[in-house]
Each structure stands twice: as C-alpha cells, then as structure tokens.
Amino acid sequence: MLTWAVRMRRTRQFAWLYATTWRVAIPGMIAFPRKPIGITAHGREVVVPSGLLKLLMKVVLGRATQVFAVSRYTRDVMRDRKVISPQTGVVNWNGLSGDAANWHIRSTSSDDNTQLFTICRLVPRKNVRGAIEAIALLRRQNRLGNCRYIIAGRGEDETALRNLVAQHNLEDVIQLVGYRTDEEVTAYFQSTDVFVHPQIVLKDGADFEGFGLVVAEAMSYGIPVIxxxxxxxxxxxxxxxxxxxxxxxxxxxxxxxxxQLVQSPKRRNQLGSSGRHWVSENLSWSKHAKKILVGLSSA
Structure with a gap:
C-alpha cells in the first residue's frame, strides 16, 4: 500500500481517491492530503473499533469527501453512534458480478423434496441455529413436509450446529457439508428451492449484516429467500x-x-421471479461505481 502511494505521488495523474474501507484510506490521505476521497462503509468495521482506534476512524471518515454506506442500516448505525454526522452518508448498494442476462438460474426440482439451502460463515449472527430450531419445531408439529436442508460453510459454530442437528434427530433432513468450491456452490444454488438466511444483530448492535450479498446472489438465481x-x-x-x-x-x-414456501411451489415461483427481476434492475457493480463517481464529482 505504501509502495502504491509513493508511485502514485510521483504521477499525480488522478482527480480523486476511493477506498473500499476506512483503514485502506489512510495511506492515500497521508500521501495526498488535498485530494478528494470517497470511502465505503460496510458494517462491523465501522462500529467495532474502540478507544484510540475509534478516534482514528472518526478522523479518517470525517476527512472523507464522501462516505458511502452499503445499506441504509449501516448508514443509520453510523449516524446513531456518531461515527459520522447526521448529514453524512450516501447509501450505495453492493452489486452482483456479470450481466444479469447471463446469470445462472435454478433448475426445476427433479423429485418431491423441497431443497432448502444456506451458505455462510457459521457464526452466531448468521443464525443458522434459528433455522435448525425452526425445522425441529415443524417436525415436532408434523408440519415439515418433504424437504431437505443443506448448510454449507465453516466457522466457530460448526460443531455446535452439528450437535444441535443430532440432538433433534434431524440427520435425515439436515446436512452440514462444510466448505464447498465455487462450482459446487453454483450447483447447490441451481438445485435449491428456498434460500434461508435469518440473520440477527448481536453484541449490542455492533455485530450485524451490513448488506447480505449472498442473499442477493440467491435472488439472482430466481430462488425465493427467507x-x-x-x-x-x-x-x-x-x-x-x-x-x-x-x-x-x-x-x-x-x-x-x-x-409456507415448502407447501406452495406457486408462491416460491412468484417470489423467486420477483426477486430475480428486482436485483437485476437494481444491483450491479456498474451502478455502484457510477454512484461513487457522481458522489465525488458533485461533492
């Protein structure tokens, strides 16, 4: 990063700077103190710091020409915690890669089982535990129907989640498959009927889902999401x-x-189609980049 700053300082062939996080912005601010700079805020990285680190973060964000937040929630949390001023913060959603016309789309299920799918880091705020408990409740009440639930990913909760599945005798319904390659994840998405991601906020509001890119990705396949x-x-x-x-x-x-979604293929198709249309119209990296350009040019 410092090598980049030195090289860019020699050329000076740019009008402004952009940093993907506040920490990344620091070398650029030092090397080019008079250049306009935009910084994107995602979530935890702007609320977890404390003490001197928090003070440094507020100085960096306060120096920024424009602060872009990936969601209204992230922007509002920063305002509420006085990380930025009430007048600061432009919402700029993340994008999805590639042309929407070339996105994969899920296949029609080849059997009577409805496939539920989750992929994430297995950490408390993702709340995979809540999804497992919901499956257990449905089975106890004879409301589960024919479904299977696949959970991909690794993390600190993995052992506890495996134990929870065993505790509820759900091994015939729920499978934790661990890490999967991009190709394997694509195959799971293409065979999925419902994507489940019931995330929660933890640690007095400091640990939260800033955007939820994997949920948007599921929607791009035409998968209904919970x-x-x-x-x-x-x-x-x-x-x-x-x-x-x-x-x-x-x-x-x-x-x-x-x-609701296990029992109604029609409802799944309605929500899945609407979700795919919405993200194709609203979430792209070109739109994301354009908003940064406009924000910095007009500041």
Whole structure:
C-alpha cells in the first residue's frame, strides 16, 4: 500500500481517491492530503473499533469527501453512534458480478423434496441455529413436509450446529457439508428451492449484516429467500413481494415462512421471479461505481 502511494505521488495523474474501507484510506490521505476521497462503509468495521482506534476512524471518515454506506442500516448505525454526522452518508448498494442476462438460474426440482439451502460463515449472527430450531419445531408439529436442508460453510459454530442437528434427530433432513468450491456452490444454488438466511444483530448492535450479498446472489438465481429483517438485507428484500423477512429471534416466525414456501411451489415461483427481476434492475457493480463517481464529482 505504501509502495502504491509513493508511485502514485510521483504521477499525480488522478482527480480523486476511493477506498473500499476506512483503514485502506489512510495511506492515500497521508500521501495526498488535498485530494478528494470517497470511502465505503460496510458494517462491523465501522462500529467495532474502540478507544484510540475509534478516534482514528472518526478522523479518517470525517476527512472523507464522501462516505458511502452499503445499506441504509449501516448508514443509520453510523449516524446513531456518531461515527459520522447526521448529514453524512450516501447509501450505495453492493452489486452482483456479470450481466444479469447471463446469470445462472435454478433448475426445476427433479423429485418431491423441497431443497432448502444456506451458505455462510457459521457464526452466531448468521443464525443458522434459528433455522435448525425452526425445522425441529415443524417436525415436532408434523408440519415439515418433504424437504431437505443443506448448510454449507465453516466457522466457530460448526460443531455446535452439528450437535444441535443430532440432538433433534434431524440427520435425515439436515446436512452440514462444510466448505464447498465455487462450482459446487453454483450447483447447490441451481438445485435449491428456498434460500434461508435469518440473520440477527448481536453484541449490542455492533455485530450485524451490513448488506447480505449472498442473499442477493440467491435472488439472482430466481430462488425465493427467507432473510432476517435485522441489518442491511431489508434494503432489497421486500417482505411478501420479492422474499420473506422474519424476526430471526422468533423461531415460530421462521418456521411459518419455511412451511409456507415448502407447501406452495406457486408462491416460491412468484417470489423467486420477483426477486430475480428486482436485483437485476437494481444491483450491479456498474451502478455502484457510477454512484461513487457522481458522489465525488458533485461533492
């Protein structure tokens, strides 16, 4: 990073700087103190710092020409915690790679089992535990129907989640498959009927989902999504229109959403089609970059 700053200082052939996080912005600010600079804020990285690190972060963000937040939730958290001023912060959603016309789309299920899928880091705020508990509740109440639930990913919760599946005797329904390659993940998406991601906010609001890119990716396949209403996901999952938002702390609410989509292929297709259309119209890296250009040019 310092080598880059030295090289760029020699050329000076640019009008402004852009940094993907506040930490990345520091070398550029030091090397080019008079250049306009834009910084993107994602989520945890702007609320977790404390003490001197928090003070440094506020100085960096305060020096920025424009601060871009990946969701309204991230922007509002920064304002509430006085990380930025109430007048600062432009919402600029993340994008999805590639041309929407070339996105993969899920295949029609070849059997009577509805496939549920989750891929994420297995950490508490992703709330995979809540999804497993919801499946257990549906089975106890004889409401589960024919479905299987595949969970991909690794993380600190993996052992506890495997134990939870065993505790509820759900090994015939739920499978934790660990790390998967990009090709394998694509295959899972293409065979998935419902994507489940009931994330929650933890640590007094400091640990949250800033955007929820994997949820948007599932929507790009035409998969109906069940997502937590906490965090940035609510920016693009419109409850009942292109997906279902749930209170991740309310197991019966997650269970009801799963039951609704397992039992109704028509509803799955409606939500999946609407979700795919919405993200194709609104989430692209070209739109993301254009908003940065406009924001810095007009500042």
């Amino acid at each position: 997502a937590g209403r906490d965090g940035g996901t609510a920016d693009f999952v419109q409850n009942g229109q292109n997906g279902i938002l749930v209170d991740g702390h309310a197991i019966p609410e997650i269970a009801d959403a799963i039951e």
